[in-house]
Amino acid sequence: MAVDDRGIVVGITTYPDIAPLQGPELDAEEFFDWLTSSSGGDVPADRVDKIVSSDFQPAAPAAAARLPAQEVAQAFHRLQSASLGTTGIPRRLGRRLYVYAAGHGAALPFGADPERSDAAFLVADATKFNATHVMTKVHALYFLNAGIFDEIAVFMDCCRIPINLIPNYPNYINANAIDTLENERRTFFAFATKWGLNAREKPFNGVTRGIFTTALIAGLKGAAANPDGTVTSRSLRDYLLLHMKDLLTETEQRDPFIPKRPDIPAPAVEFVFTTVPPQRVNVTVTFPMHAANQPIRVRGEGFRIVASGQTVGGTPWRVPDPLPKGGYLVQIPGLGLEKEFTLIGNEGMFDVAIG
Structure with missing residues (x-):
């Protein structure tokens, strides 16, 4: 106190x-x-x-x-x-x-x-x-x-x-x-x-x-x-x-x-x-149909990969762990798709539309 x-x-x-x-x-x-x-x-x-x-x-x-x-x-x-x-x-x-x-x-x-x-x-x-x-x-x-x-x-x-x-x-x-x-x-x-x-x-x-x-x-x-x-x-x-x-x-x-x-x-x-307890945001990525079944990744500070996975057709890809505030780049490298996004920290849920 x-x-x-x-x-x-x-x-x-x-x-x-x-x-x-x-x-x-x-x-x-x-x-x-x-x-x-x-x-x-x-x-x-x-x-x-x-x-x-x-x-x-x-x-x-x-x-x-x-x-x-x-x-x-x-x-x-x-x-x-x-x-x-x-x-x-x-x-x-x-x-x-x-x-x-x-x-x-x-x-x-x-x-x-x-x-x-x-x-x-x-x-x-x-x-x-x-x-x-x-x-x-x-x-x-x-x-x-x-x-x-x-x-x-x-x-x-x-x-x-x-x-x-x-x-x-x-x-x-x-x-x-x-x-x-x-x-x-x-x-x-x-x-x-x-x-x-x-x-x-x-x-x-x-x-x-x-x-x-x-x-x-x-x-x-x-x-x-x-x-x-x-x-x-x-x-x-x-x-x-x-x-x-x-x-x-x-x-x-x-x-x-x-x-x-x-x-x-x-x-x-x-x-x-x-x-305060560090705030985290649940992030999903919405992608076009032709981007299904593709490797996907998220880069954070220092261009470091902070999350990766595989897209599945018909449903947004969910970043496995909630992300802290900051600037990010989501990429689907096989198709050359990428999108920058920024988290303030108080969004709760955040969807990134790529493509």
Whole structure:
């Protein structure tokens, strides 16, 4: 168990006069479930601060809802206070700090973020004319820079359309030191969209969820695993960059306003987020009638033969053992037939049509 890891997980769906969202709370709950699962992040639940809108909504016809406006910043402040104790000197609290935030967000004006590398997370009392917010990434970087945590992982499922706001940095971060925070190496940042675009949510099996978080959870649960079962910062980044778009319809993929790829800087240091049983896929090969009773083989990494056999007329050839994720080439050499295919790892069953 990752006994000294910590987490802050936020999902805000309700704002006073900004359009409500449907996905963030469900997304936050699922990330929390993964983070605290023994087969996921394995962080003790009592070391994760979860903040979701429904915890602050009264049952009708009660008085006006208490909104989680200050709760997000206070979650960071509580960690900072715990690190200071009675000495006033920051002490180490743990190995890794996870931060997940889903809700409305905005990009900073170019003058405040010339590298376009950040986002402001709008808290629940934000309005169209008063974008109260938390600078989530900078908060997390402070804890790394101060030695309170050894590494940080920040996931933000929110929009990054620039608006005219002044970054609200916590008073315990020296404004002159903000630029130096970016030099920290033991970081992983994943934004749902690139600077200047809106993040999106859509129905999946009748339930509206964030597109980025849906892909993120699939990756963390094994779709992004390496052949040895580890889900690392690099394998997760590669998976999201390549496959988030797979959740979009052809029409959505042609829409220039719907993000196809998240914004994830290449990690300088490799993290292992979790280890899952290596995924395997049952593969069959469908071939034309004239290819019956022919030798058949599958080549994998390094052009090595990983499976071979004989085709039988009237039925697809089944690869004897399930295959791990990766790139393959199936060949019927006697007829000069071959077909490349790629396994993500979560297909379950996969058929290759050759010829």
